[in-house]
Amino acid sequence: MKRLWSYARPHRGKVALATTWTTLGKVMDVAPEILIGAVIDVVVRGEQSFMATAFGVTDRWEQLVILAVLNGCIWILESTFGYLSALAWRNLAQTLEHEIRTDLYSNVQGLEVAYFEDTTSGGLLSILNDDVNQLERFLDGGASSIIDLFWNVVLVGAVFAASSLLLTTFAFLPIPLIVLGSMYYQKRLMPLYSKVREAVSELSSTLSANLGGITTIKAFNAETREADRLAQVSDDYRQANRDAIRFSAAFVPLIRMFILTGFSCTLVIGGWLVLNERLEVGLYSVLVFMTQRLLWPMTRLGETLDQYQRAMASTKRIFGLMDTRPTMAEGVKALPAPIRGEIKFENVSFGYADGPDILNGIELHVPAGETHAIVGATGAGKSTMLRLLLRFHDARQGRVLIDGQDVRDLGYASLRGAMGYVSQDVFLFHGSVRDNIAYGRPDASDAEIEEAARLAEAHDFIVELPQGYATVVGERGQKLSGGQRQRLSLARAILRDPAILVLDEATSAVDNETEAAIQRSLATVTKGRTSVVIAHRLSTVRDADRIWVLEAGKVLEAGTHDELVAGGGLYAALWRVQTGELMHHH
Numbered sequence: 001m002k003r004l005w006s007y008a009r010p011h012r013g014k015v016a017l018a019t020t021w022t023t024l025g026k027v028m029d030v031a032p033e034i035l036i037g038a039v040i041d042v043v044v045r046g047e048q049s050f051m052a053t054a055f056g057v058t059d060r061w062e063q064l065v066i067l068a069v070l071n072g073c074i075w076i077l078e079s080t081f082g083y084l085s086a087l088a089w090r091n092l093a094q095t096l097e098h099e100i101r102t103d104l105y106s107n108v109q110g111l112e113v114a115y116f117e118d119t120t121s122g123g124l125l126s127i128l129n130d131d132v133n134q135l136e137r138f139l140d141g142g143a144s145s146i147i148d149l150f151w152n153v154v155l156v157g158a159v160f161a162a163s164s165l166l167l168t169t170f171a172f173l174p175i176p177l178i179v180l181g182s183m184y185y186q187k188r189l190m191p192l193y194s195k196v197r198e199a200v201s202e203l204s205s206t207l208s209a210n211l212g213g214i215t216t217i218k219a220f221n222a223e224t225r226e227a228d229r230l231a232q233v234s235d236d237y238r239q240a241n242r243d244a245i246r247f248s249a250a251f252v253p254l255i256r257m258f259i260l261t262g263f264s265c266t267l268v269i270g271g272w273l274v275l276n277e278r279l280e281v282g283l284y285s286v287l288v289f290m291t292q293r294l295l296w297p298m299t300r301l302g303e304t305l306d307q308y309q310r311a312m313a314s315t316k317r318i319f320g321l322m323d324t325r326p327t328m329a330e331g332v333k334a335l336p337a338p339i340r341g342e343i344k345f346e347n348v349s350f351g352y353a354d355g356p357d358i359l360n361g362i363e364l365h366v367p368a369g370e371t372h373a374i375v376g377a378t379g380a381g382k383s384t385m386l387r388l389l390l391r392f393h394d395a396r397q398g399r400v401l402i403d404g405q406d407v408r409d410l411g412y413a414s415l416r417g418a419m420g421y422v423s424q425d426v427f428l429f430h431g432s433v434r435d436n437i438a439y440g441r442p443d444a445s446d447a448e449i450e451e452a453a454r455l456a457e458a459h460d461f462i463v464e465l466p467q468g469y470a471t472v473v474g475e476r477g478q479k480l481s482g483g484q485r486q487r488l489s490l491a492r493a494i495l496r497d498p499a500i501l502v503l504d505e506a507t508s509a510v511d512n513e514t515e516a517a518i519q520r521s522l523a524t525v526t527k528g529r530t531s532v533v534i535a536h537r538l539s540t541v542r543d544a545d546r547i548w549v550l551e552a553g554k555v556l557e558a559g560t561h562d563e564l565v566a567g568g569g570l571y572a573a574l575w576r577v578q579t580g581e582l583m584h585h586h
Contacts, residue, residue, distance in 0.1 A: 001312070001315075003315070003319050004096075004135075004315055007096050007099055007100060008092075008096060011092060011095065011096070014088060014091075014092050014095075015092065017088055018085060018088035018089050018092060018143075018144070019147055021081050021084040021085035021088055022081075022085045022089075022144045022147045022148060022151075023147065023151050024077075024081045025078055025081035025082050025085050025148075026147075026148055026151040026152060026155065027151070027155065028074050028075075028077045028078035028081060029078055029293075030152075030155045030156060030159070030290075030293060031074045032071055032074055032075070033159075033286055033289040033290050033293055034159065034286055035067055035070060035071050035074070036285060036286065036289060037282040037283060037285050037286030037289075038050060038051060038067055038282060039064065039067050039282075040281060040282045040285045041280065041281070041282030041283075042060055042063045042064060042067070042282075043060075044281045044282060045280075045281075045282070046060055049063065049282075050282065051063045051066070051067070085144060086144075089139070089140060089141070089143060089144045090140050092139065093136050093139035093140045094136070096135075096139060097132055097133075097135065097136045097139070100132060100135070100318060101128060101132050103322065104127070104128060104132070104318060104321060104322055105128060107321070107322055107324070108124060108128070108321065108324075110326060111324060111325075111326050112326045112327065112328050112392065112393070113387070113392035113393065114327075114352075114353070114392070114393055115324070115326070115327075117352075118353070120205035120208075120209070121205070121208055121209075122201065122202075122203075122204040122205025122206065122207060122208040122209060123201045123202075123204070123205050124321075125204050125208060126200050126201040126203075126204040126205075127201070127317050127318060127321050129204075130200055130201075130204070130314075131197070131314035131315075131317050131318050132314070132318065134310050134311055134313075134314040135311050135314050135315060135318065137307055137310070137311070138307040138308060138310065138311030139311075141304075141307065142304050142307045142308055142311065145297075145300055145303075145304045146304060148297065149297055149298070149300070149301060149304075152293070152294060152297050153175065153294065156290050156293055156294040157172065157294075159286065159287075159290055160172075160287065160290065160294075163279075163283050163286070163287055164270075164273065164279060164283075164287070166269065166273075167265075167266055167269060167270055167273075167287055170262065170265035170266065170269060171262050171265065171266050171287070171290075171291050171294060171295075172262075172294075173261070173262060173265070174258040174259060174261055174262040174295060174298075175262075175294075175295075175298070177258050178255055178258050178259075178295075178298045178301065179301070181254065181255070181258070182251075182255075182301050182302055182305050183305070185247070185251055185302070185305075186305045186306070186308075186309050188247060189244060189247055189248060189306070189309055190309055190313070192240070192243050192244040192247060193244055193309050193310055193313045194313050195240045195243070195244075196237070196240045196241055196244055196310075196313075197313050197314065197317060198240075199233075199236050199237040199240040199241075200237060202233055202236065202237070203233050203234060203236075203237050206229070206230055206233045207230070210226055210230065248302070248306055251302040251306075252299045252302055252303075255298055255299050255301070255302060256299065258295075258298075259295040259296065259298060259299070262291055262294075262295050263291050263292065263295065266287055266288055266291040267288060270284050270287055270288065271284070328391070328393075328394050328408075330411060330412055331406075331407075331408055331409040331410040331411055331415075332409070332411055333405060333409045333410050333411065333414070334410070334411060334413075334414040335402065335403055335405060335410060335414050335415070335418055336403065336405075339402075339403060339418050339499040340368035340369070340403050340499070340530075341368045341369065341402070341403070341418070341499035341500045341529060341530030342365075342366065342367055342368040342401075342402065342403050342404070342530065343364075343365070343366040343389065343400075343401070343402055343500065343530060343532065344364070344365050344366075344399075344400070344401040344402075344404075345362045345363060345364040345365075345385070345388075345398065345399075345400055345401075346363065346398050346399045346400075346401065347361050347362070347363060347397065347398035347399075348361070348362040348363075348385075348388065348395045348397070348398035348399070348400060349361055349362075349395065349396045349397045349398055350384060350388060350393065350395045350396050351396060352393075357396065357553060358381045358384050358553050359381045359384060359385065359388075359395075359553045360552075360553040360554050361398070361554065362381075362385065362398070362553070362554070362555055363555060364385075364548055364555060364558075366530055366532060366546075367530075368403075368530055369528060369529065369530055370530060370531075370545040370546065371522075371526045371530075371531040371533065371543075371544050371545050372531070372532055372533070372544055372545060372546045372547070372548060373532075373533045373534070373535050373540075373541035373544040373546075373547045373548065374532065374533070374534050374535075374547075374548045374550060375534075375535050375536075375538060375541065375547060375548070375549055375550070375571065375574070376549055376550035376551055376556075376570075377551070380550040380551055380552060380553065381550055381552075381553045382504075382534045382550055383424065383504055383534065385534075385550075386421075386502055386504050386532065386534065388400050388407075389402075389407070389419075389502065389532070390415075390416060390419065390421060390502070391407045391408070391410075391412070391415060391416075394408060402415070402418070402500070417496075417498075418498055418499045418500055419496075419498050419499075419500045419501070419502055420440070420492075420493030420494060420496045420497075420498035420500070420501045420502065421493060421502045421504075422486070422489045422490050422492075422493045422501075422502065422503045422504060423489070423504050424504045426482075426485040426486055426488070426489040428473050428480070428485060428488065428489075430472070430473075431472065431473070432467075432469065432470050432471060432472055432473070433462055433465065433468075433469050433470070433471050433473060433488065434446075434449055434469040434470065436473060436488055436492065437449050437452060437453060437458075437488060437491045437492050437495055438492075438495065439492050440492055440493070440495060440496040441495050441496055444495055446469075448495060449469070449491075449495060450469075452491045452492075452494040452495035453488075453491045455491070455494050455521055455524055455525055456487045456488070456490040456491035456494055456518075456521050456525075457487060457517040457518075457520065457521055458484070458487035458488055458490070458491050461484055461487075473488075482514075483511055483513070483514030483517075484514075486514060486518065487514065487517065487518070487521075490503075490518065490521060490525075494521075494525055498529065499529060499530060500529065500530045500531070500532070501525065501526060501529055501530070501531040501532070502531075502532050503522075503531070503532070503533045503534065504534050515537065515539075515540060518540070519539075519540055522540075523543070537578065538561075538571075538574060538575055538578050539578070539579075541561075542561045543561070544560075544561070545560070546558060546559065546560060547559065547560065547561060547564060547571065549564070549569070549570050549571045551570060556569065556570055557569045557570065557571060
């Protein structure tokens with residue numbers, strides 16, 4: 001709650017205003033009961049009535065008319081204040097929700113890549129969406145109803161105390177019981193709601209994972225199986241809720257019993273006082289109405305506490321995520337200009353999480369401006385090396401250096417700003433082709449974007465798209481072929497004009513024509529800059545200044561294409577397989 005208040009602090013003025021409207025509304029809510037008493041007083045006592053003695057209006061009909069008009073005004077005011085109060089609270093809730101969600105997203109975005117590999121995106125979504133919305137529900141109505149209850153007790157208490165202390169005691173007797181009961185009750189509910197939140201997170205992970213993998217589900221005819229699995233997860237959620245519901249539904253009926261006690265006391269004891277002429281009839285009717293006014297809102301206490309508990313369970317998860325810090329500290333240095341782009345791996349070992357080492361004592365040097373290739377069987381650790389270069393992870397031992405600077409000392413903007421990255425799994429955002437190419441440099445001019453597209457040999461197919469550069473590509477770019485997406489990704493990297501170009505498996509999933517195109521682009525683009533290319537097809541890297549052959553996380557051999565073929569090692573064997581020489585021998 002304290003943390004939540006820290007978000008509300010800058011909006012203190014709005015909170016005060018909202019509280020004022022709620023309070024005024026409550027005053028207007030209690031007033032009609034007093035008027036009803038005055039009306040009954042007029043009818044019963046006539047010339048001796050409170051109106052007659054206090055205001056000197058003796059005619060009973062006039063007295064009634066005045067009271068009726070007064071009553072009308074009060075009702076209109078109550079409605080007005082109710083409207084203003086709802087307006088103020090709900091807009092405040094929206095503002096806080098917006099601020100919390102944006103802060104939360106920024107924090108999550110700042111976590112390192114490894115965090116996302118261990119966390120389900122559904123679980124994160126459920127916090128960013130459901131939990132923040134749960135909080136909104138409480139802020140919308142909960143806060144104002146607590147203020148409401150408070151003024152209710154104060155105002156009604158004042159009327160009672162002015163009328164009869166004996167009745168005050170009995171009418172207020174149930175209140176401490178109700179409050180204590182509510183609190184005990186909610187304590188029992190707390191763990192049940194935490195279960196509900198966990199079930200929600202499980203449910204949304206399942207949903208988001210399945211929607212992402214819908215093509216696989218269909219391809220393996222697993223629809224029924226997945227539907228059953230979802231039904232199972234959804235049922236767990238239902239069960240978790242069922243336990244909470246069983247508890248929370250019994251709450252209001254229990255409170256009603258307490259209220260009944262207070263109400264009966266006022267009826268009986270008050271009635272006895274009236275019969276013995278120790279209390280005016282008009283006042284008696286006020287107090288009977290007031291008791292109901294006083295105690296009835298108490299039934300909402302349960303609901304409010306209920307919302308409060310849910311909100312706190314959510315807030316805990318929200319701030320838990322807000323307090324998650326990256327385990328890798330970002331460096332502060334910037335690469336000294338001009339960036340040359342020399343890369344060194346010094347005795348680097350690395351493995352994911354608690355797993356075994358994937359890289360063992362890698363030694364690798366790429367002089368500035370050269371194009372080097374890394375080849376090897378799947379699982380040899382090629383992509384992992386690029387991830388270390390981009391510092392998505394930190395090496396277990398050894399160092400990765402760029403221009404002699406340890407990547408751990410560099411700020412991310414400087415480190416990653418020096419690189420153009422083309423990943424194996426091309427990610428295109430929902431937006432136009434132009435937006436996707438300009439992703440790394442949003443301020444690029446159309447001419448620059450087109451130039452990058454030409455270099456990546458993407459310009460020709462872009463022009464043929466229905467709206468050219470303005471064509472919207474779907475999420476993950478499913479409206480384009482693999483080769484086209486790859487070329488857009490290459491254009492995106494080229495446009496940044498990076499000191500270091502990093503290509504991961506850029507040709508594994510493409511046709512021969514695209515492969516040839518990418519090879520031509522590379523020949524042009526790599527001039528004057530450092531490039532690291534991971535390749536499946538050796539023909540793409542035949543012209544590299546140096547080729548590093550990786551086997552089981554170690555550098556097995558390195559050299560130019562001709563040296564390696566002549567050396568007759570692993571590379572030579574792979575080259576023979578790929579150029580089909582082995583086929584001829586059989």
